[in-house]
Amino acid sequence: MTKSTTRNLTSRGRATRDRIVETAARVIMARGVAGTTIQDVMAEAGVSTSQVYHYFSDKSELVAAVIEFHAGLGDPGAPADLDSVEKLETWCRNAIRTQVERDFIGGCELGSLASELAETSEGVRMQLVQAFASWEAPLRRGLRAMHARGELREGTDPDDLALALLAALQGGILLTQTRRDIAPLRAVLTTVMARVRDSVVAPTL
Amino acid sequence: MTKSTTRNLTSRGRATRDRIVETAARVIMARGVAGTTIQDVMAEAGVSTSQVYHYFSDKSELVAAVIEFHAGLGDPGAPADLDSVEKLETWCRNAIRTQVERDFIGGCELGSLASELAETSEGVRMQLVQAFASWEAPLRRGLRAMHARGELREGTDPDDLALALLAALQGGILLTQTRRDIAPLRAVLTTVMARVRDSVVAPTL
DNA sequence: GGCAAAATGGAATGTCAATTCCAGTTCGTG
DNA sequence: CACGAACTGGAATTGACATTCCATTTTGCC
Numbered sequence: 001m002t003k004s005t006t007r008n009l010t011s012r013g014r015a016t017r018d019r020i021v022e023t024a025a026r027v028i029m030a031r032g033v034a035g036t037t038i039q040d041v042m043a044e045a046g047v048s049t050s051q052v053y054h055y056f057s058d059k060s061e062l063v064a065a066v067i068e069f070h071a072g073l074g075d076p077g078a079p080a081d082l083d084s085v086e087k088l089e090t091w092c093r094n095a096i097r098t099q100v101e102r103d104f105i106g107g108c109e110l111g112s113l114a115s116e117l118a119e120t121s122e123g124v125r126m127q128l129v130q131a132f133a134s135w136e137a138p139l140r141r142g143l144r145a146m147h148a149r150g151e152l153r154e155g156t157d158p159d160d161l162a163l164a165l166l167a168a169l170q171g172g173i174l175l176t177q178t179r180r181d182i183a184p185l186r187a188v189l190t191t192v193m194a195r196v197r198d199s200v201v202a203p204t205l
Numbered sequence: 206m207t208k209s210t211t212r213n214l215t216s217r218g219r220a221t222r223d224r225i226v227e228t229a230a231r232v233i234m235a236r237g238v239a240g241t242t243i244q245d246v247m248a249e250a251g252v253s254t255s256q257v258y259h260y261f262s263d264k265s266e267l268v269a270a271v272i273e274f275h276a277g278l279g280d281p282g283a284p285a286d287l288d289s290v291e292k293l294e295t296w297c298r299n300a301i302r303t304q305v306e307r308d309f310i311g312g313c314e315l316g317s318l319a320s321e322l323a324e325t326s327e328g329v330r331m332q333l334v335q336a337f338a339s340w341e342a343p344l345r346r347g348l349r350a351m352h353a354r355g356e357l358r359e360g361t362d363p364d365d366l367a368l369a370l371l372a373a374l375q376g377g378i379l380l381t382q383t384r385r386d387i388a389p390l391r392a393v394l395t396t397v398m399a400r401v402r403d404s405v406v407a408p409t410l
Numbered sequence: 411g412g413c414a415a416a417a418t419g420g421a422a423t424g425t426c427a428a429t430t431c432c433a434g435t436t437c438g439t440g
Numbered sequence: 441c442a443c444g445a446a447c448t449g450g451a452a453t454t455g456a457c458a459t460t461c462c463a464t465t466t467t468g469c470c
Contacts, residue, residue: 010416010467032321034239037457049459050418059458107320111376114383115312115320116237128383160392163380164373167393171316171376175368178319178333187365188372192393195400215437215446242427253449254429260447264428 007055017055019045025066029109033063033116063117064127070109071131075138082142085197088165091139092189095169096182104180110135111170136166146200156199161192168192222260224250230271234314238268238321268322269332275314276336280343287347290402293370296344297394300374301387309385315340316375341371351405361404366397373397 009017023045028036038052038059056062077094080087106112114128143158152158172185214222228250233241243257243264261267282299285292311317319333348363357363377390 008416012467013417016417030324032239032324034237034321038459039457048419050420050461053459054417106324111379112320115317115379116239118379118383119235119237119311125383125385132380132383160388161396163389163392164396167376167380167389168369168373168397169376170379171372171374171393174316174320174323174375174379175337175372178323178330178337180330183365184368184372188369188376188397191366191369191397191400192373194403195396198399198403213446217437218446221447243429244427255431255448255450258429 013055016047016051020047020052020055020062021065021069024062025069025109028063028066029106029112032112038062060121060124064124067113067117067124067127067131070113071127071134075135078135078138081145082138083145084142085193085200087142088139088196089193091165092193095173095189096186099173099176099185100182104176104182107177108170108173111173132166136162139165143196151201153199153201161196161199164192164195165189218260221252221256225252225257225260225267226270226274229267230274230314233268233271234311234317237317243267265326265329269329272318272322272329272332272336275318276332276339280340283340283343286350287343288350289347290398290405292347293344293401294398296370297398300378300394301391304378304381304390305387309381309387312382313375313378316378337371341367344370348401356406358404358406366401366404369397369400370394 020041024036024041027040027044031040038049041047041062042049042052052062056065077098078091082088082091107115110128110131114132117124118128119125140159140162143152143162146152147156147158168188168191169185172188175184176182225246229241229246232245232249236245243254246252246267247254247257257267261270282303283296287293287296312320315333315336319337322329323333324330345364345367348357348367351357352361352363373393373396374390377393380389381387
């Protein structure tokens with residue numbers, strides 16, 4: 001956060017830095033922050049100690065960069081406008097498919113980081129809040145659009161539904177990961193989506 | 206798991222062991238497994254190295270005992286029969302109140318452990334599955350009772366609703382913890398409960 | 411070409427934490 | 441009460457890892 005933003009990077013430098021961050025993100029996703037050693041990242045990325053410490057003053061700064069990385073990517077399963085029940089259902093199906101393809105191994109990129117790091121420092125926590133916000137954004141935007149078009153029943157708060165969907169995703173993935181079973185993720189997404197459907201005034205024809 | 210069950214414990218021994226486990230549970234809840242050192246636990250519990258290693262062959266075994274501890278306690282917010290919408294709503298309110306009282310600091314005792322440990326070993330993962338099952342049990346039992354009494358609409362799966370509530374709790378707590386804001390937990394529990402209410406045939410009068 | 415900054419190599423250091431060891435005390439039971 | 445097992449104390453060991461250091465190469469730019 002300090003170093004990385006205040007640095008004059010050459011193109012080779014940026015490439016190296018990016019490779020380190022991407023590699024760190026991957027390794028951390030697999031083994032967690034505490035379970036990931038700088039040496040692990042060095043080996044995976046094929047860089048030396050000096051390189052890591054040239055771009056990051058310490059491990060916490062590398063971790064911060066990884067969080068930024070995920071925040072920048074956003075939710076990989078949320079591409080287009082999520083402004084209809086059908087599109088939201090596609091979003092749910094994507095989430096489910098992703099976990100199935102991963103054989104239920106591993107959690108959510110962001111959720112795992114948040115769970116491990118939320119209490120470590122205010123700075124990191126705020127980064128995580130931002131990252132979650134960037135994942136929530138497409139959901140919120142879509143539901144707000146539906147709301148603006150008057151498609152949602154009176155008294156329905158689109159922001160609450162967006163938050164509920166994100167929370168459902170997080171909890172569902174955690175249980176699905178732990179149980180190695182898609183049922184929890186499917187159940188909670190289905191349940192929340194049923195509510196979303198109930199909140200729609202007129203079915204989109 | 207090996208040592209603890211195959212040991213002849215005197216009453217003093219059991220007391221010491223219990224104190225170690227309870228203390229470890231508390232410290233781990235605050236700092237995570239990786240962030241908790243044996244020395245931390247020793248200091249907090251007022252015991253010596255020998256005592257810890259007398260009852261647990263290594264750290265992983267202590268952690269296993271902590272998981273058992275939480276599994277044995279079950280969900281602290283789920284006391285009575287959860288066999289009505291009102292009781293389920295009380296359960297939700299308890300969950301929300303707990304997080305508020307904690308100033309949104311810290312995650313779910315089980316969820317945090319699961320997120321950190323789910324991929325460490327099959328044995329631990331299975332323990333976590335059991336622990337989650339013991340938290341899910343009251344929800345499932347209550348909803349099944351309602352189902353058996355014919356209070357749930359045709360085609361409603363009580364097990365799915367139980368799973369959805371547990372997942373909602375987990376995801377809601379994670380977001381609430383990260384954001385230091387009750388909105389996510391409230392939103393997702395409210396949303397899932399709305400669906401539960403919609404699934405009830407006749408309102409309980 | 412030449413210099414300053416950037417980038418890289420890789421060994422050396424230092425700390426922290428898990429675990430081991432040896433020694434002494436207390437307890438349950440015959 | 442005796443004696444083996446359970447329990448406790450605390451120092452010593454070991455290994456892993458983050459971080460530092462110094463030396464070398466490469467790049468951007470005048």
